[in-house]
Amino acid sequence: MAVNTSTLIILVLVYLACIFYLARMGYRQSSQTDGYMLAGRKVHPAVMALSYGAAFISTSAIIGFGGVAASLGMGLLWLVFMNIFFGIFIAFVVFGPKTRRMGLNLGAVTFPEFLGRRFQSRFIQGFSGLLIGVFMPLYAGSVLIGAARFIETTLGINYNLALLIFTIIIASYVIKGGLLSVMYVDALQGTLMFIGMAFLLIFTYVELGGVVGAHQTLTDMAPLVPQGLADIGHQGWTAMPSFGSPLWWTMVSTLFLGVGIGVLAQPQLAVRFMTVKDDRSxxxxxxxxxxxxxxxxxxxxxxxxxxxxxxxxxTGKIALEVAGGNTDLIMPEYLNSAMPELFVMFFMLSLLSAAMSTSGAQFHAMGTAIGHDFYQEGVKKGKSKGTTIHATRFGIAISILFSVVLAYILPISIIARATAMFMGLCTSAFLPIYMGALFWKRITREGAVASLVVGSFGSLFWLTFVHGKEAVPLGICQAIFGKATLLSGTWPLVDPILIATPLAFLVAFVVSLATKPMPEKFLDKCYSLRPQDEDEDALEQSAHKNADPASV
Amino acid sequence: MLGIDDPQIWLAYVLCVLSALGCVVYGALNWKEGEEEEEEQVVKSNTSRPAVQE
Known part of the structure; x- marks a missing residue:
């Protein structure tokens, strides 16, 4: 992007100084295991929400999906609604309080540990840790590549150097300071992202003739949709694709279900519920x-x-034509040509923040999964000599290295699919047992183990051998069976999430009913309330309003 | 509505804004309600109570 590089570098340095100041503040309060892994369980609600949001939204969600919206239109707003309703409201009000209470009752400090202790199974903890440790680096790798490419184009730094600098900066505060440092830094980054996007919205509407005026002009542009897109169902940028068309199916199945609901079972997000002091937070x-x-x-x-x-x-052209058909270039192109230079620089910091906060959360989640859940609890059966913080630091370092190596060796076609692959895998593997753990007392250890294994391998099988978007670039199916996908027809279009998740739910249900329930005493411990929780519940009941469906 | 002809789109647009506003109202109500209780808890914290199980 064409901006004054020296001014931008000064801005970035000031920004980094603020980040290290906040990281240091977090580090000084993180000497205990709870502090390092869970930020001390008394984080301010606003910090928690900003951290959750900033970890959730990466640069690719802004640049990549913004570009997709430029191509496909405003139908994507349904995804935003799903993200707010499921990703925030349901997650914070229904899943959050139960996760927090149960996590505290069971002394869990990570998401796999939460599942493992809830089902009294080291296998579940170790397996979940391994799953996260092996597959999250793919997702982390894709965020790293995006960030390095972004730094390369904005600051004019060599790509490899950019990747190295970016990784080292984040690794230093994640390894040293733990989750509290990560969350403090996230809060600053989230604020910058918020201001940047607010300005972008206001400027765009003012520039294009107000809310209604801008929308109306876009509606009137419907006849300009390229023939190729119109043939698969595109009816204009302010209209849904025609019902049942290929474009309609792509939008509805992959985007809404995959990314909208998938957010509920993300380990790096769920763990944040355990960082606040009470349900009210x-x-x-x-x-x-x-x-x-x-x-x-x-x-x-x-x-x-x-x-x-x-x-x-x-220019007399639509966005897709201006960007030469590459949707990733639409947003940068728009920012550069439409926005004042000072804003472009500020917005770059917002985008850098989006990438850093997502990477930081991933590094911490991967490190705790490998160091604590897989190694200390899964392999060493809790008899490891080192402390949790040491094991986790080592785990973070290993998994960062693994992510960077993956980012270099994997073909770009796989990296581009990594986010969807990881979110799909998490949903199929974790959502059924996570929901069971929170809401169904009858679920058993055997049911949970079977569901976890079926959900994980079902999802992996489908994306390796059937789902065209992954199976074709992976090439494993081609190498073994001599054809791109095992099934043909519409099957290769069906997302793994729609196959493996219902299957995992079914397995959890059937196996649990066929096996002995978990001991009543243990369940009482899981679901028990602490004095302050009771106070909260009593207060709500007496107020006769805001009935909380999540309270035990 | 809002310069958008397709009801499926303006509905999504309106729902996004309303759900975010709903979040603000819900959060604010809980914020206010909690303040009174926190004052009570300061008093209560002097008297230790054993964990109560359901």
Whole structure:
């Protein structure tokens, strides 16, 4: 991007100084295991919500999906609604309080440990840790590549050097300071992202003739949709694709289900529920979380779609044509040509923040999964000599190295699919047993083990051998069976999440009913309330309002 | 509505804004309600109580 590099470098240095100051503040309070792994369990609700949101929204969600919206239109706003409703409201109000209480009752400090202790199974903890440790680096690798490419183009630094610098900066505060440092830094980054996106939205609407004026112009541009897109169902940027068309199916199945609901079972997000001191903090966090997601994803999609109006006015072409068919280039192109230079620089910091906060959360989640869950609890059966913090630090270092190596050796076609692959895998593997752990007392250890294994391998099988988007670039099916995918027809279009997740739910249900329930006493311990929880519940009942469906 | 003809799109647009506003209202109500209780807890914290099980 064409901005004054020396001014930008000064801005970045000031930004980094602020980050290290906050990281240091977090580190000084993180000497205990709970502090390092769970930020001390008394994080402010606003910090928790910003950290959750900033970890959730990466640069690719802004640049990548913004570009997709420029191509496909505002139908993507359904995804924003799903993200706010499921990803924030349901997650914070229904899943959050139960996760927090149960995590505290069982003394769990990570998401795999939460599952392992809830089902009294080291296998579940070790296997979940391994699953996260092996597959999250793929997702982390894709975020690293995106960030390094971004730094390369904005600061003019060599790509390999950019990757190295970016990784070292994040690794230093994640390894040293633990989750509290990560969350403090996230809060700053989330704030910068919020301001950047708010300005982008206001500027775009003012520039293009107000909310209704801008939308109306975009609606009137429907006849300009390229023939190739119109043939698969595109009916304009302010209209849904025609019902049942290939484009409609892609939008509905992959985007809405995969990314919208998938967020509920993300280990790096779920662990944040255990960082606050009470249920009310989670409910308060909704105040910040909802608007945050609206301002990130919502603004990216609206501005992405509206960039067509801007480009048509200034160049006579639609956004996709201006970017030469590459949707990833649409948002940077729009920012550069439409926004004032000072804003472009500030917005770059926002994007850098989006990448750093997602990477930081991933590094911490991978490290704790490998160091604590897989190695200390799974392999050493809890008899390891080192402390949890040491094992985790080692785990973080190993998994960062693994991510960087993956980022270098894997073909770009796989990396591009990594986020969807990981989210799909998490949903199939973890969502059924996570929901069972929270809401169904009858689920048994055997049911959970069977569901975890079936969900994980079912998802992996489907994406390796059937789902075209992964099976074709992976090439494993081609090498073994001599054809690109095992099934043909519409099957290769069906997302693994739609196959493996229902299967895992079914297995959990059937196997649990066929096996002996978990001991009543243990369940009482899992679901027990502490004095302050009881106070909260009593207060709510007496108020006769805001009935909380999550309270035990 | 809002310059968008397709109800499926303007509905999504409106729902996004309303759900975010709903989050603000929900959070604010809990924020206010909690303040009174926190004051009570300061008093309670002087008297230790054993963990109560359901």
């Amino acid at each position: 989670l409910k308060r966090a909704v105040l910040v979380g909802g608007p945050f997601i609206l301002m990130m994803a919502g603004v990216a999609y609206v501005v992405g779609a509206l960039s067509n109006v801007y480009f048509y006015r200034t």
